[in-house]
Amino acid sequence: MSEKIVTAAVLVIGDEILSGRTKDRNIGYIAEYLAKIGVDLREARIVPDIEEEIVAALNALRARYDYVFTTGGIGPTHDDITADAVAKAFGVEIIEDPRALARMRSRYNSSDLNAARRRMARMPVGSELVDNAVSPPPGFRIGNVIVMAGVPAVMQAMLDAAAATLETGAKMIVETIDASAIPEGRYAEALGEIAKAYGETVIGSYPSFADGTFRNQIVVRGREAAKVAEARAAVAAMLAAIHAVPNPPAPKPD
Amino acid sequence: MSEKIVTAAVLVIGDEILSGRTKDRNIGYIAEYLAKIGVDLREARIVPDIEEEIVAALNALRARYDYVFTTGGIGPTHDDITADAVAKAFGVEIIEDPRALARMRSRYNSSDLNAARRRMARMPVGSELVDNAVSPPPGFRIGNVIVMAGVPAVMQAMLDAAAATLETGAKMIVETIDASAIPEGRYAEALGEIAKAYGETVIGSYPSFADGTFRNQIVVRGREAAKVAEARAAVAAMLAAIHAVPNPPAPKPD
Numbered sequence: 307m308s309e310k311i312v313t314a315a316v317l318v319i320g321d322e323i324l325s326g327r328t329k330d331r332n333i334g335y336i337a338e339y340l341a342k343i344g345v346d347l348r349e350a351r352i353v354p355d356i357e358e359e360i361v362a363a364l365n366a367l368r369a370r371y372d373y374v375f376t377t378g379g380i381g382p383t384h385d386d387i388t389a390d391a392v393a394k395a396f397g398v399e400i401i402e403d404p405r406a407l408a409r410m411r412s413r414y415n416s417s418d419l420n421a422a423r424r425r426m427a428r429m430p431v432g433s434e435l436v437d438n439a440v441s442p443p444p445g446f447r448i449g450n451v452i453v454m455a456g457v458p459a460v461m462q463a464m465l466d467a468a469a470a471t472l473e474t475g476a477k478m479i480v481e482t483i484d485a486s487a488i489p490e491g492r493y494a495e496a497l498g499e500i501a502k503a504y505g506e507t508v509i510g511s512y513p514s515f516a517d518g519t520f521r522n523q524i525v526v527r528g529r530e531a532a533k534v535a536e537a538r539a540a541v542a543a544m545l546a547a548i549h550a551v552p553n554p555p556a557p558k559p560d
Numbered sequence: 561m562s563e564k565i566v567t568a569a570v571l572v573i574g575d576e577i578l579s580g581r582t583k584d585r586n587i588g589y590i591a592e593y594l595a596k597i598g599v600d601l602r603e604a605r606i607v608p609d610i611e612e613e614i615v616a617a618l619n620a621l622r623a624r625y626d627y628v629f630t631t632g633g634i635g636p637t638h639d640d641i642t643a644d645a646v647a648k649a650f651g652v653e654i655i656e657d658p659r660a661l662a663r664m665r666s667r668y669n670s671s672d673l674n675a676a677r678r679r680m681a682r683m684p685v686g687s688e689l690v691d692n693a694v695s696p697p698p699g700f701r702i703g704n705v706i707v708m709a710g711v712p713a714v715m716q717a718m719l720d721a722a723a724a725t726l727e728t729g730a731k732m733i734v735e736t737i738d739a740s741a742i743p744e745g746r747y748a749e750a751l752g753e754i755a756k757a758y759g760e761t762v763i764g765s766y767p768s769f770a771d772g773t774f775r776n777q778i779v780v781r782g783r784e785a786a787k788v789a790e791a792r793a794a795v796a797a798m799l800a801a802i803h804a805v806p807n808p809p810a811p812k813p814d
Contacts, residue, residue, distance in 0.1 A: 349606065495675055
């Protein structure tokens with residue numbers, strides 16, 4: 307296993323997410339996907355369909371992380387401006403890509419391949435296609451930026467295709483310890499001591515609330531299996547000691 | 561109605577969102593909530609539990625937008641560092657706020673109010689409490705930054721409390737026109753012309769995919785009711801003209 311750490315950011319492009327009309331489901335999907343293949347998602351941003359906003363965010367993110375995944379804005383309508391913005395961010399021309407056009411010709415009837423749809427074959431010079439089985443127009447990759455659709459089913463197919471071309475790094479090992487019966491405030495101090503003692507791991511405490519009940523989970527993450535196992539055992543022992551105290555108060559939100 | 565435009569950003573703080581472990585549900589909720597009260601959400605970012613990342617993002621966003629809403633990182637555990645990061649971003653001290661402590665004293669048994677829980681009374685100097693009925697510790701507001709919990713039920717209660725203190729602006733009027741039976745690529749060109757002709761509105765086309773079917777919706781947004789109504793009528797007429805063409809191909813993703 308490579309010991310390199312590979313980082314990424316997600317850039318969601320779309321007024322509809324910021325207006326609340328559409329709820330983003332791509333960030334969570336990409337986060338989970340990248341964790342599984344050994345890429346660390348370090349940041350995500352959501353910006354509107356405004357060229358200078360897309361360019362500024364993309365340039366900030368692509369300079370800082372190994373990969374940037376964008377979603378949204380690659381359809382046939384006037385508000386789909388991602389390809390133009392990416393070309394501008396890279397300082398290259400945008401052209402009708404003959405490979406993309408050929409691909410679309412094979413999937414559309416010729417009478418359906420109108421000017422609006424042909425816009426979806428436009429890509430920055432130097433792009434590689436990110437093909438997929440779901441939608442006729444492909445996504446594309448230029449440099450370390452992977453440009454994908456916003457519709458989750460299409461995005462997911464494009465991510466599968468793009469993933470094959472990615473360099474991946476050491477995977478995070480993740481251990482989750484259920485601490486539901488104990489409110490965070492009761493174990494917080496002891497957990498902080500464990501977090502200090504096992505600095506090679508990252509330890510988080512995550513409350514959630516569902517069906518009228520608060521639940522806490524403690525998560526230990528790290529790249530060295532032995533360290534993660536040690537930290538996990540320390541957390542479990544700490545929780546057992548707290549459990550042993552009689553009459554613990556019922557969990558409530560902290 | 562005020563004609564002022566009031567803008568906002570959301571800053572989600574938490575490793576658990578970037579690792580994919582927890583799916584963010586707060587951005588969409590806040591987006592929809594702010595739209596309803598007349599605040600435009602312009603950007604959202606997700607950053608990890610790393611102080612310098614939080615400080616940098618917060619300073620970028622609070623300089624640029626009327627309000628910044630943060631979620632996450634205000635619990636009792638060692639990984640809850642939002643209050644410290646906000647104090648650092650504002651360049652002020654962090655203190656145990658006597659009002660917050662009094663509030664927590666009224667909600668916790670004295671034996672439960674241990675050192676870890678008292679951490680949740682720490683706030684940057686100059687903060688106002690953002691009280692709520694769900695969790696004993698309050699959120700807080702300093703300047704134009706509103707600091708809220710990450711657990712959705714708690715965040716939502718804090719947002720209700722904070723909303724009463726916000727300046728709000730002209731609300732967006734939003735009209736949605738169903739275009740499900742027509743693939744985007746068939747109306748994209750005509751819609752682009754309408755978007756140009758009605759520049760006081762923002763017109764978007766949003767495909768989605770569920771139960772094996774692609775659906776398109778066209779959304780017209782603007783602050784002048786008459787202009788939105790005119791643009792909406794133009795879109796409806798355009799779609800009717802396309803519908804009138806015999807044997808339209810079945811919708812498929814563009």
